[in-house]
Amino acid sequence: MALSLRYGRVTVIVVAACIAALAQAPGAAQQVVPPFVPPGAATKPPSGTGVISGVVVDARTGAPLTDAMVTLTGRGIGALRQLSDAKGRFIFSQLVAGDYVSLHAAKPGYFDGAYGARDGKSQPVTLADGQWLQDLRVELVRPGVIGGTVVDERGEPIVGAYVRALAQLTVAGAPHVAVGPSAKTDDRGMYRLAGLSAGRYVVEVPSVATAVPTDTPASVVAGMLPVMASRGAVAPDYRAVDAGAHARLIVGNYAIPSPAGGQPQAYPIAFYPNAAGVAEAAPIDLAAGQERDGIDFQLRPVPTWRISGRVDGPASSIAGLLLRLVPPGAEDLGLGSEAATALVEKNGTFEFLDVPAGRYTIDARRSFAELRYNSQGFSNDPSLPTPGFVRSSGGGGDIAAAPLGTSYTYTSGAGDATMWAWQPIEVGGADLTDVVVTLRRAVSMTGRVVIEDTKRAPTTPAAGGLPQAPPPFVMVEPADGSTSLGIHTKRPDPTTLAFAVDGLMRGRYLIHTLGSNTTSITWNGHDYTYTPIDTSTGQDITGVVITIDPNVSPAKINGSVANVASHPHGAAVIAFPAEPAQWTNYGFQPRRIQAAAVTNSGTYQLSVPAGDYYLIAVDGDRIDAWQDPRFLQAAASSATRVSVDWNETRSQALQVTEVRP
């Protein structure tokens, strides 16, 4: 059974774990989620003399919102929850003095919101004994909606069809497509994609022609791990059409037309308005809370072809391999974005069925990743069914270097992940046979973690010493956010502290750890702590050394910000590296770019690794402006430069500055 541990903001799914330990939470929280508080803590009655009160309103209309659940979370105090009244008011009395790190509100039909922020970060407040902080305003934003109808070529509704929104956004300083919410059409063919953040979307009706070899066991189609099947778990039988020489087409997940004159047909993937690919789709710019109806589809069958052949590679790499036929523009999207999939037989042969004419890439990999954008409970898991994919592990986390609500997920299949292929192919007019897909070896990265205890002698396995806490996860992620490179997470061996990451594609990766005391990452005499490693040569990367010093903690920069009062949304302080090379290609979680909201008392606090930084205070609305590299370019000239060391606490007064990129 899979064990899912959610800790902090990163979910790691460990399959068949015997001893699983997560030692360290990742860095500062960026999403509007109150910190984890053990259930029960809430009933502990507060017994101080402070009061915090305020109102929950609709961000656009300013109207008070009733029955929003307001959660006040204090450091070491726990969480208090109250429903807003008919006037949108809330009041927490008898509060003990201290730091209240988060005041957030949730109401069905709205995105979660937080005090002092429009874009995710709650402004922390400090409460003294006897103090009444009043008129704290929490604004909630209404999600947008895209709705429409899906009908077939005769105008009859297609029932139960998936409709999916793809968001076009900037991640890690580069343009990307992220998987948004999906919905299924109802018995009238109607769908509504609710819970959409403001942004630019394309809307698609996915269609995956799933082929499996004729004798595929139901447990494989159901995606069951062999260990579960051997324990007697019974997989539901699947429905399949005998469509190929040695393959069957699984039916029931996506709409499939019947053959015309003996020629198999398919409804190809459709993008609004009746476009074949992401590039030809008409983007829909959705404002906050906007409702766009009439995004209708009429699916039309097209003739299809088969692609058959064999995969060339070691037997261990072929067993259970799922080939994905990926249309142009969908390379960064995960499972469910294919035109067709085929399961490779033991002897290496494969057969794609029902493939519409077009250009594709045959993607032969074991691990897939994708970006996702915000669904906040409005729809089910956007994962689309992928029969035949036996998932063995996966995980994901939120992305700081993207609009709020952007996350990544990765999924790895069982089997040898060291071989892969990416092969372009064009089909149309005739079946393709004898296609050879040649697997090549992926890049592997090996290295070790060194615990450099500056207070004691360096602890090495040879010295017999073990660190108190298990070593933190090592993450290798695409520097520019391109998920087609895959996202790799490994926990170093707890004894030797060695790690090995297999299955890297060719591109630029950033290495980091889920820990805040990594002092350096080096390879080949060069420093890669904040610089991507390039795997384009295809050469393995060996001897990476990640140095962790348990005695260091990030430098704290704090101070006061002048002229906050003139900014209705408060102010925010952004720290970014002095090195322009680190303004892009910083992966999903730039450790050297930090932003914090300024508190009610006009102070701020940031934690950053040692180094040279620019500091700038901006309007509270622009707390995420750093995600655009042009902003950093423009801000550098008016920013304050500071140099900090580990464990240092530095005070720096700032004033709000306007930056025009």
Next chain:
Amino acid sequence: MKGTFRSWSPGPSGPGRSRNRSDEKCIPRPEGPGLRTVLLVLMALFLAARTPASAQARTGAGRIAGHVVASGPQPTPVRRAIVTMAGGAGSRSAITDDDGAFVFDGVPVGRFTLTASKPAFISTAYGAARPGRPGTAISLAAGQTVADVVITIVHGAVITGTVRDRNGEPVPGARMAVSAVDAPRPDALARPVMTSDVVTDDRGVYRAYGLAPGAYLVAAARPGNGIATEPMEILSSAEMDAAFEAAARSAGRTGVLAGATSAPATARSPSTTERRDYAYTGIFYPGTPDMAQATPVTVAAGEERAGVDITYMPVRAATIEGLVTSAAGPLPSIQVRLGVQSGIVVPSFVRAVPLLTKSPGADGRFTFTGVVPGQYLLTADFVPGAARIVRTATGVTMVQHDPTPEEFAARLLWARTSLAVDGEDISGVTLALQPAPRITGRIAFDAVSATPPAKLDGRVSLTPLTPEQMSVARSNGGGGGVVSGPATATSATIEEDGTFTFRGVLPGTYVANATVPAVAQGWWLRSAMLDGRDLLDAPLAITGGENDMNGLVLTFTDRHTEVSGRLQTPAGTPAPNYYVVVFTTDRTMWRSDGRRLAFARPGSDGTFDIRDLPPGDYYLAALTDLDPRDWKRADLLDQVVPASLHIAIAEGGHVVQNLQIAK
């Protein structure tokens, strides 16, 4: 034939009908109005038994073809329906064309059942009198073509409505549980139900479609994971006004910040003196958190029922405090679990089952907060060597290991009590741990020709007959790990030598079964003997305080029994549209879980075949209709006995009995 003698027929009273329906005891009578199931007077035919199809060579490429039509005054072809043909080696599917036609070519000799499905329609088998009934198998001879198969499917019903909060505002993203309720009889409630998972849209509107006719419980749950068990405060506007006034009095009307230096008067809002907790849970139509108070919504075939609206609101939540005691003194990793006690199984996002799990402190004390009204079962258990989550200063560690021999030999301890929660806090609940009896046994073989496997695997399970039992005993492999919640089976891993151990079995009534992949083919489970009783026929009743039980022997055999024959009309033609039932003459075994009761649909050629009934005396009868989920009932079977034949099945025996329906 619409409706059955046990369905919740869509009567004029509609929703809001009492569960104690008057017609629930309406049983078939051979005469009289309202008759829905007809008993057939049978004549035994002593004809030469046909050679079983399995003995024939499976050669020849036959063809099965036909149409799928939608029922109605004017049957219309159904395009793009998926027709699935099961039988022989696995199943195959075909998609109907624009005329509703389908065809399977290259079909070998055999018996095949065909089922048609399409989204928003109700899947129906060929020859089934209505959805949910088994179909008629098509017997295909070598090279034969059966081209006139017509499968009629019906449009499913729709339940739709709006979820609003207590202020009348729509609740988008609410997760809806639409759960089919089985028969209203108390014992039938124990059955798991079908559910479909639906979410309200941005206007608070949900729409559950493709529903079979019947009764449904409709519930709305909070977006996301459905339940917010963390308590929260709710102040009325008057209370809120008072709290603001109190704050103003104590802190001064400075408007922004009051000074922190002077000792202020105590700011005391009314909420702090009478603090009440609320929580979100599933709200059942028409507006209750208590399943027992829910009103089922009954829909007829194809009906669209609108206006099934639910007002979604937080409910009073209680705090429950108690103490776990043990004669052995303090124990590590005790789990205390609060689960909903109910015969109706609904999705966990409506009702978390098990709802809450806690490890009591070192002093054995535990507290559950945010407990919404309902009937609960509170259990504590101690499983030596169980996995546990350890929180340390640096993080969370899940410690899981195979139990050591000492841990494995140690007694499992348990305690449980029922709790009725109505919003008021409950304290002083005491759970005194006591040992659960251990049951050991082995797998045995009674072999005629097949060779038992050298190495065994799989699991033996004890399935509770009533769902409100908590099971403590679990596998002895994989750590003796997580203890299951209510309504689940207790299982033990079979070792290679065929032995197994249930580490502890809680009070309850259990049916034994075994899943052994190595002996799947050609064997059947003949008996499960414990102290001279066969647990396959007489469930195991544990009342607590029993000693350990050793020597449970589950025997697989390859001595197969068979009852077969052919059912004919008075005119002598095959009679496929009936049910053949075979049931034991021992009335004490007429239970819903009884294994000495079986039925079959005759194939298109009238032949029927029932295998591996235990040897004994049986009745054989034919019926016009039968609800497969609910026919093993004494009140029904008593009616069938007079129209039955008496047969005896010998050890390994094959009874051939042809039947003709009397004129």
